[in-house]
Amino acid sequence: MPLYEYSCPECHERCELLVRSASEKPACPKCGSVRLEKLLSVPAAHVGGSNLPMYDGPPGGGCGLPQCGQGGCQGMM
Numbered sequence: 001m002p003l004y005e006y007s008c009p010e011c012h013e014r015c016e017l018l019v020r021s022a023s024e025k026p027a028c029p030k031c032g033s034v035r036l037e038k039l040l041s042v043p044a045a046h047v048g049g050s051n052l053p054m055y056d057g058p059p060g061g062g063c064g065l066p067q068c069g070q071g072g073c074q075g076m077m
Contacts, residue, residue, distance in 0.1 A: 002018075007037045008028040013028055013030040
């Protein structure tokens with residue numbers, strides 16, 4: 001049973017819904033509209049093994065973008 005991400009054009013809600021069959025018409029959990037637009041989403045990938053290094057970001061903090069500097073992006077979200 002795939003999990004899809006939808007956007008509702010009526011109330012602008014974004015949600016993830018479990019769709020059991022292709023004939024099922026999912027409804028917006030906020031307003032009940034069935035006019036949902038399926039969004040493109042990136043599939044999750046399973047990475048096996050526990051010996052892979054963890055990425056903690058660039059040295060000194062931040063996300064690595066020049067505009068964020070040393071951890072400045074935390075206030076932007």
